Amino acid sequence: MKRLAYLAAAAVALLPAPVALAEWKPSKAVEFVVTAGAGGGTDIFARAVQAAVQKNNLMSQPIIVTIKGGGSGAEGYVYTKSAEGDPHKLVFGTHNMYVLPLAAKVAFTHRDLTPIAAMVFDEFMIWVKGDSPIKDAKGFVEAVKAKGGQWKMAGAQSKDSDELITKLLDKAIGTKIIYVPYKSGGEADVQLSGGHLDSHVNNPAESVGNWKAGKVRPLCVFNREPLAAGPKVTETQAWSDIPTCRSQGIAIDQFQQPRIASLPGKVPAEAVAFYQDLLRKVAETPEWKEYVARTAQSGRVLIGGDLTKFIDGDYARFQAVFKEEGWLVQ
Amino acid sequence: MDNIGDLLHGFQVALTGYHLTLMVVGVLFGILVGVLPGLGAPNGVTLLIPLTFTMDPVSAIILLASMYWGALFGGSTTSILFNIPGEPSSVATTFDGHPMAKQGRATEALSYAFLSAAFGALFGVVVITLLAGPAASFAHKFSSPEYFAVYFLAFACFVGLGGASPFKTLVSAGMGFSLASVGMDTISGSLRLTYGLPDLIKGVSFLVAVIGLFGIGELIATMEERLEFRGVRARVSPRDVLKTIAALPSYWVVLVRSSLVGCWMGITPGGPTAASFMSYGLARRFAPRTGEFGKGAPEGVIAPEAADHSAGTSAMLPMLALGIPGSATAAVMMGGLMIWGLHPGPMLFVDQKSFVWGLIASMYVANVVAVVLVLFTVPLFAAILRIPFAIIAPMIVVVCFVSAWTVSSSPFDLWLAFMFGLIGYLFKKCNYPIAPMVLAMVIGDKAEDAFRQSMIIHGGSLGAFWSNWLCGTIMTLGFVLLLWPLLSSLMRRISKAVVARPLRAGD
Amino acid sequence: MEQQETSASRTLVTRRALELVAALFAFAFGTTIILGALEYHVGWGDRGPEPGYFPFWMGLIVVVGSIGALFEALLSRRHADAPVAINADQARRIVTFLLPMVGFLALALVFKLGLYVAMVAYVLTVMLWQGRYRLPAALAVSLGTAAAFYFMFELWLHVPLMKGPIEAWFGLH
Structure with missing residues (x-):
């Protein structure tokens, strides 16, 4: 099915006048289902796509954004699953589409959906308070060890990426960090900048406001390479000046959060091709590039087989840690 | 004062023809959204955000904020006339507003509501103007134990031991807290109390509960009496409004206290709904004639309205300065900010002076615009009440269920609203208090999260809540207010005993 | 509830009966919550309350309140003043x-x-x-x-x- 869709998309891209494929177009308003709270990263992702489509007239039908962030996003996925076969619903989310069913009894798995594209990857960084004496990741490791199991890490949600990174850090450093879950990265950031906790692992966009004001400071990024060069964020530093955690001696290779758009299950291949094409065009617009740069994410589009491969790999990684921690739901 | 200079600059930004038009459009749209029970201010902002993509950020935020003020005003109108709160934060306005309307004092009730709301809103804006710096850093002192203390204080102020049977109050509050814990648990990441039903994953929406408990429940109770509306004709004649304006200053204690409560809850941030409950509770507790509450006391309208609006306006401050949204609507607006390329935080006040102060100046203007407009819409709602009951009753039923649908497009929610309607009727007949359940649903899951975060941070020790003066003071104050009825009756007994009067049995 | 004093309509449900219905409903509700909470640990771990803790105690509060209300309804003589809850x-x-x-x-x-x-x-x-x-x-x-x-x-x-x-x-x- 997915392979077929991929071929279909390739065909559309290659042939100037596709004769074999009846061209599919949405016949009514398309609903963008957001699997997170209003104003969160996923909401901004969906609205960035909406803005790019509308400003460049990429689609004739209107777009309706609906927020279904209940149950950490499960509400939106269950809603999309129940619209099986309806190609007028595009659900926006992150890896939570395959991580949520691991730890909680939700009535869906990612196999109930048809992933269309991973459009952008958000980064994770270690942040400390602005006036903290810790200067780099080495200093961070020493400080965590010195606290002897009393280091407090804030993060968004439970049994999700932030807690997973904390567990990976436990192993890399060889100690236990106390993880304190909040509803969102924004809340975690406020707590850190208020000096109530020791660190968090927010996405860049969640903490940039406080970084500019000198209230929090990033130490390193969980990626193989530093971020792409760009304008200075603070007076002295740009995102690209943040070193990788690996280069600083923390043995975690890469950890990114994909932002994925999916259709419900059992939709026609022509519709899949249409949305693949649409999202590929979106990724080329100046509005989209501006969004990616502004939120300091990595703009890398995965479609078709590449996407399937990525999801399978990431899923296996979460599953392994969850199994070890005893978090898998029976 | 730098702030005054900045504010004057802000007025230059806000007082253009284009921005005044946006305010009028925003307020009118807000009133409409506010009147419909399920569609609240957060939905309204969500609906408008796509329109703001092409706008300048200042114009965009002025439109969204004006919509918010309009929604807050619109919500009180239906609370008073129909006993159906159009906005969650106007639930407390029904307690005395609707009884007043039933006594033929609808105009008075509406005028009190709008004017005290405007007072609260302007109070909130003045506080923002003067305290932009210190208030923002004060909010930074709040960690999980302090948040829990704030929720505890709000609950303690409201609940106490009211007129109802303490057992029934327990049932109502316990049901509210139980319902609030349905769905995803933030702390453990597990789904609770869903009984295998996918529809319960998202939890039980407080809005759906309010639509059922108040909207449907009220209609059933009305039907039981007779096939006609207990609602009332309302006409706002300028003279009635002037009379209310003249009477308002005598309630200055209530007004100022409620506005302070509102600012406190907006900045800390407990949110406007909790603020209105807390303020109502305080007004009842410290009123000279407690007996009139619930039967149409003007203080019972003034207190929640002033607190609601001052919380709504002051919630903008922590949102802009810290990125802490003080209300659900502020949270959606914050998303808008990010879409327009602005990052909330202390630097916003330095980098984006025109944006911040243009917004603050617009809050002065838009609230005045909103009062005027909402007073003009009252005859419209009054006219609705003249429609024969066999037409208007099914329409209200349809509005209730359509509103329940708009909460999250879930068929299950409609059945839920119906069930809550039956519960609301049953509770009303048996004198179970409904308000503790509503308040518990509003603050329940936030309070639980804050409590458990505190326990994780402090290693499971309850000392967390007395670990610093701020938290300890709020908690202690909460306990004093919770036990106030006991304490005051004890003191009365003691003083009576001192004067050596015989005690009446069953006092 | 203010009632019209006309005796044209006969009593269908007494106040006491309605009180019993409400109390039994609350009892059933509370029991359901307790059963749902027992799916998780309901104790106090070394880092504070477990996931089932709050729902369990809230369910218990509802149950206790409902039993209290039940006894009130059975024993109280207050309902004698307005015995009729719903007439035909x-x-x-x-x-x-x-x-x-x-x-x-x-x-x-x-x-x-x-x-x-x-x-x-x-x-x-x-x-x-x-x-x-x-x-x-x-x-x-x-x-x-x-x-x-x-x-x-x-x-x-x-x-x-x-x-x-x-x-x-x-x-x-």
Whole structure:
């Protein structure tokens, strides 16, 4: 099915006048289902796509954004699953589409959906308070060890990426960090900048406001390479000046959060091709590039087989840690 | 004062023809959204955000904020006339507003509501103007134990031991807290109390509960009496409004206290709904004639309205300065900010002076615009009440269920609203208090999260809540207010005993 | 509750009976919550309350409150002042109000005809049956209601309401 869709998309891209494929177009308003709270990263992702489509007239039908962030996003996925076969619903989310069913009894798995594209990857960084004496990741490791199991890490949600990174850090450093879950990265950031906790692992966009004001400071990024060069964020530093955690001696290779758009299950291949094409065009617009740069994410589009491969790999990684921690739901 | 200079600059930004038009459009749209029970201010902002993509950020935020003020005003109108709160934060306005309307004092009730709301809103804006710096850093002192203390204080102020049977109050509050814990648990990441039903994953929406408990429940109770509306004709004649304006200053204690409560809850941030409950509770507790509450006391309208609006306006401050949204609507607006390329935080006040102060100046203007407009819409709602009951009753039923649908497009929610309607009727007949359940649903899951975060941070020790003066003071104050009825009756007994009067049995 | 003192209508439900119904409902609700909470640990771990802790105690509070209310209802003599909760007339009015409402929900959700079709049928029924309006007037009002909702929600607010097969025939999605 997915392979077929991929071929279909390739065909559309290659042939100037596709004769074999009846061209599919949405016949009514398309609903963008957001699997997170209003104003969160996923909401901004969906609205960035909406803005790019509308400003460049990429689609004739209107777009309706609906927020279904209940149950950490499960509400939106269950809603999309129940619209099986309806190609007028595009659900926006992150890896939570395959991580949520691991730890909680939700009535869906990612196999109930048809992933269309991973459009952008958000980064994770270690942040400390602005006036903290810790200067780099080495200093961070020493400080965590010195606290002897009393280091407090804030993060968004439970049994999700932030807690997973904390567990990976436990192993890399060889100690236990106390993880304190909040509803969102924004809340975690406020707590850190208020000096109530020791660190968090927010996405860049969640903490940039406080970084500019000198209230929090990033130490390193969980990626193989530093971020792409760009304008200075603070007076002295740009995102690209943040070193990788690996280069600083923390043995975690890469950890990114994909932002994925999916259709419900059992939709026609022509519709899949249409949305693949649409999202590929979106990724080329100046509005989209501006969004990616502004939120300091990595703009890398995965479609078709590449996407399937990525999801399978990431899923296996979460599953392994969850199994070890005893978090898998029976 | 730098702030005054900045504010004057802000007025230059806000007082253009284009921005005044946006305010009028925003307020009118807000009133409409506010009147419909399920569609609240957060939905309204969500609906408008796509329109703001092409706008300048200042114009965009002025439109969204004006919509918010309009929604807050619109919500009180239906609370008073129909006993159906159009906005969650106007639930407390029904307690005395609707009884007043039933006594033929609808105009008075509406005028009190709008004017005290405007007072609260302007109070909130003045506080923002003067305290932009210190208030923002004060909010930074709040960690999980302090948040829990704030929720505890709000609950303690409201609940106490009211007129109802303490057992029934327990049932109502316990049901509210139980319902609030349905769905995803933030702390453990597990789904609770869903009984295998996918529809319960998202939890039980407080809005759906309010639509059922108040909207449907009220209609059933009305039907039981007779096939006609207990609602009332309302006409706002300028003279009635002037009379209310003249009477308002005598309630200055209530007004100022409620506005302070509102600012406190907006900045800390407990949110406007909790603020209105807390303020109502305080007004009842410290009123000279407690007996009139619930039967149409003007203080019972003034207190929640002033607190609601001052919380709504002051919630903008922590949102802009810290990125802490003080209300659900502020949270959606914050998303808008990010879409327009602005990052909330202390630097916003330095980098984006025109944006911040243009917004603050617009809050002065838009609230005045909103009062005027909402007073003009009252005859419209009054006219609705003249429609024969066999037409208007099914329409209200349809509005209730359509509103329940708009909460999250879930068929299950409609059945839920119906069930809550039956519960609301049953509770009303048996004198179970409904308000503790509503308040518990509003603050329940936030309070639980804050409590458990505190326990994780402090290693499971309850000392967390007395670990610093701020938290300890709020908690202690909460306990004093919770036990106030006991304490005051004890003191009365003691003083009576001192004067050596015989005690009446069953006092 | 202020009651009309006319004895024209006979008592259908006494106040005490209604109190018992409410207390038993609360008891059942509380028990359900406790059972749901027991799915998780309900104790106090080394880092504070476990996931089941709050729901368990809240369920228990409801159960305790309901037992208290039950005894109040059985023992209290307060209800002697207003012994009648619902009389036959009132019950008839409530049922005539609730029946079409249930029909509305069933039509919209069980038969999946959507909210628009259901609201037309509902407003029409109530106007004809309870309001004794003539058919043309009732038709005009009920269709007008649906049209007004359609314009407001679908076209203006862009909030789609639930629709069924009949809208699909007309090409409205």
